[in-house]
Each structure stands twice: as C-alpha cells, then as structure tokens.
Amino acid sequence: MLLSLLCISCYAEAESKPVIVASDIWCPYICADNSGYLVELTHQAFKTVGVNVKFATIPFPRALRLAENDQIHAVLAVTPEHIDRHKLQPSSLILGEYANDFYVHIENDWQYSALDGLNNKAIASILGYDYGDKINRLLEQNPQNFRASGEYPLKTNLNLLHRGRVEVLLGNRYVIEYSAKKLGYLEQIKFAGTEGIATPLYVGFSYKDIKQDYPNKFAEGIKNIKRSGQYQAILDKYHIEVW
Known part of the structure; x- marks a missing residue:
C-alpha cells in the first residue's frame, strides 16, 4: 500500500x-x-x-x-x-511568419530592389538568426556588417542605425516597428522593402x-x-x- x-x-x-x-x-x-x-x-x-x-x-x-x-x-x-x-x-x-524586411534611417532614400543592392552596405542583423542562404552568405562576407547578440539585440541594432553606425537594419517588420515605437526610434526609421517569400x-x-x-x-x-x-x-x- x-x-x-x-x-x-x-x-x-x-x-x-x-x-x-x-x-x-x-x-x-x-x-x-x-x-x-x-x-x-x-x-x-x-x-x-x-x-x-x-x-x-x-x-x-x-x-x-x-x-x-x-x-x-x-x-x-x-x-x-x-x-x-x-x-x-x-x-x-x-x-x-518571418520575412526579411529592410529599414533605413529616415533621411536615407535607399530602397531594396535586388540582392546585389546590399553589396557594400553596412547591415545590422542578429547573431543566430537564419535569413536564408543568400543573405546569410552576404552577411558573412562583408566585414562592415554587424550581428548583435544578447537578450535585447534589436535594441542594439536600432541604436546603431540611429547613430549612423550601420546603413541598413535587417529583420521582421512587426518586430522592428513594435520595438522602435517602444524605444522611441519609430520616427527616425523607415521601411525600405522586403526580400523573398515569408518563412513559417x-x-x-x-x-x-x-x-x-x-x-x-x-x-x-x-x-x-x-x-x-x-x-x-x-x-x-x-x-x-x-x-
């Protein structure tokens, strides 16, 4: 028992x-x-x-x-x-779903149209995230690119874009705009296009x-x-x- x-x-x-x-x-x-x-x-x-x-x-x-x-x-x-x-x-x-969306500083008129338009651009992304084979390779090849890590990597990347340390911010549109609004960066950035098909x-x-x-x-x-x-x-x- x-x-x-x-x-x-x-x-x-x-x-x-x-x-x-x-x-x-x-x-x-x-x-x-x-x-x-x-x-x-x-x-x-x-x-x-x-x-x-x-x-x-x-x-x-x-x-x-x-x-x-x-x-x-x-x-x-x-x-x-x-x-x-x-x-x-x-x-x-x-x-x-996740899509590769691009943001730039409000004063930057650059728009994404093709992958080669990212050549020689300083891009901020997040370490460990998968952006697809083509963009992954591009991020690895350019030493100007920055891959943030830690618990709040997007906050770091938004600050870098605001300060002009990078030219393009790569990420998810929902996430970037939500965080930018909360952190006070929304009026200083703008959407610059998207790449590829959304990933589930x-x-x-x-x-x-x-x-x-x-x-x-x-x-x-x-x-x-x-x-x-x-x-x-x-x-x-x-x-x-x-x-």
Whole structure:
C-alpha cells in the first residue's frame, strides 16, 4: 500500500513539472515579463491540457543549443532550417511568419530592389538568426556588417542605425516597428522593402521527456484556444494578422 502511494506521489510530481520554453526578446512575438503573442499562445494552449509552462529569456543561439541537447523542452519562433539543423522534433503547426524586411534611417532614400543592392552596405542583423542562404552568405562576407547578440539585440541594432553606425537594419517588420515605437526610434526609421517569400515559424520541441508527447499536447491546446476564440483574441491584442 505504501509503495502504491509513493508511486502515485511520484507520478503527480512528474506531471506537475513545467515545460521549459526559451527564446530571446523578439517583441511582439516574444516580450519581457511573459508577454508577447507566441508566449501567450504557448501558455494558454498548454493550460487547456493541464501542462504548466516556465518561460526563460535567453539568447536565441543558446536556446537552440539547449534544445538540441535536450536540456529544455522547446524554443519559440524557429524556422524549418532551425528544426533540421538542431535536430528538433518535426512540426506542421505554423504559428507565424518571418520575412526579411529592410529599414533605413529616415533621411536615407535607399530602397531594396535586388540582392546585389546590399553589396557594400553596412547591415545590422542578429547573431543566430537564419535569413536564408543568400543573405546569410552576404552577411558573412562583408566585414562592415554587424550581428548583435544578447537578450535585447534589436535594441542594439536600432541604436546603431540611429547613430549612423550601420546603413541598413535587417529583420521582421512587426518586430522592428513594435520595438522602435517602444524605444522611441519609430520616427527616425523607415521601411525600405522586403526580400523573398515569408518563412513559417514554429515552436521547436526537443526530445526531452519525449514520453510526455508535448508536441501533440500543444497542438491539442492550440485547437482548444482556437475553438474558444482565445487564439484570435491574443493575435488581435498584438495587432498580428493571420498568416
């Protein structure tokens, strides 16, 4: 009888352990203080299936390494390339899109029209992000380019563009404009075009605690909050258009 009670207690304790999810600040997708539309979708979806979530803000490359080594359960806002490169569980649940958008200082009239227009431009991007093979190579070849790291890399890049240390800021339009408005840079920058086709974004799950089948529980939770209307309410809160 005592053995049975101990087993039940161990099972309950295991079930109560939270899913550890990580990424860096990429607002409005992932913001500070457990906010951001991807953070809220993840929390609420898992809540409907009885799973707690603990979110950690850490640099994106480190989050990917931890997931690859099964030290955390998931990383937010990963591309198919991230999933393949870091040996994460395959997923078909798209939770956003990413496009390569370009911004310049308000006084700069440059507009993106083709890839070769980026030659010899000092471009600010974020270390560990995947911009596609062509732009990745271009970023590596020009020593003027700057790749920010840390927990708030976009803040660094916006400051560099404001100070004239770089000519072009590369990133996601939603993220750049959200952060620029919050940090007081929105009136000093302008959109200068976009490149390529949008890339789908996923929650990338590691193989940690694989018997818990967290990807399927998460997918079930997403269905639940879509039916309740909570999914759309979260997107509306952050002014995200359905992809």
